[in-house]
Amino acid sequence: MAHHQFEPDIYLEFVRSHVAHYDELEDTVAGVTEALAATRILDLGAGTGETARRVLEKHPGARVLLVDASAEMLEAARLTLPEDRIEQIVVQQLEDPLPEGPFDLVVSALAIHHLESADKQLLFHRIAAALAPGGSFILADVVVLDDPGQAVLSFGSPYDRPDRLDYQLGWMEEAGLKPSVVWSSGDLAVVKADRPIE
Ligand SMILES: C[S@@+](CC[C@H](N)C(=O)[O-])C[C@H]1O[C@@H](n2cnc3c(N)ncnc32)[C@H](O)[C@@H]1O
Numbered sequence: 729m730a731h732h733q734f735e736p737d738i739y740l741e742f743v744r745s746h747v748a749h750y751d752e753l754e755d756t757v758a759g760v761t762e763a764l765a766a767t768r769i770l771d772l773g774a775g776t777g778e779t780a781r782r783v784l785e786k787h788p789g790a791r792v793l794l795v796d797a798s799a800e801m802l803e804a805a806r807l808t809l810p811e812d813r814i815e816q817i818v819v820q821q822l823e824d825p826l827p828e829g830p831f832d833l834v835v836s837a838l839a840i841h842h843l844e845s846a847d848k849q850l851l852f853h854r855i856a857a858a859l860a861p862g863g864s865f866i867l868a869d870v871v872v873l874d875d876p877g878q879a880v881l882s883f884g885s886p887y888d889r890p891d892r893l894d895y896q897l898g899w900m901e902e903a904g905l906k907p908s909v910v911w912s913s914g915d916l917a918v919v920k921a922d923r924p925i926e
Pocket of ligand 1: 734743772773774775776777778779795796797798801820821822823836837838839842843
């Protein structure tokens with residue numbers, strides 16, 4: 729996914745043409761959250777709201793905060809999602825401090841791979857701190873594989889900075905989360921990382 733500036737009008741067509749399992753990935757994120765109780769949800773790199781829309785369908789009593797660097801993508805999300813299901817729309821970089829928690833759920837699809845490794849690590853610490861005890865972080869993203877022959881996404885853009893899945897699982901553990909891989913396909917993975925109740 730070599731584009732840094734995503735265009736909301738063509739985003740779905742673009743992402744589906746680059747990520748063959750895009751809809752399965754998004755549906756998996758929503759499905760993983762189904763068994764979890766959530767009233768306050770944070771979506772990081774929310775884009776046009778495809779992840780939030782699916783997750784909100786599983787949680788009729790929940791509202792979402794959408795964070796993204798692109799005001800244009802978030803405007804498309806605002807027009808797509810029911811007004812009363814959006815708590816806040818926040819235009820900011822994922823490298824910056826997060827909106828104030830606690831959140832029952834933090835979700836992020838195909839966005840955190842845009843961050844440098846050190847910024848991913850810092851973000852995982854911030855996510856752990858923003859989660860309510862017993863809350864969960866669901867990461868759906870592209871990862872670097874041992875065998876590049878298994879890769880289905882093409883890289884080469886300076887804006888795509890995927891890391892190995894095992895590194896990211898380690899960084900989540902360092903942040904105090906308990907991660908488990910719940911789905912993978914080629915170089916895509918979905919991880920559920922729980923904040924212990926303490
Ligand atoms: C491939 S889209 C994914 C959108 C949505 N999560 C989905 O699954 O359809 C990546 C999104 O991440 C945002 N993004 C990329 N780098 C970012 C950064 N450093 N901080 C905040 N948002 C960023 C882009 O603006 C874009 O909306």
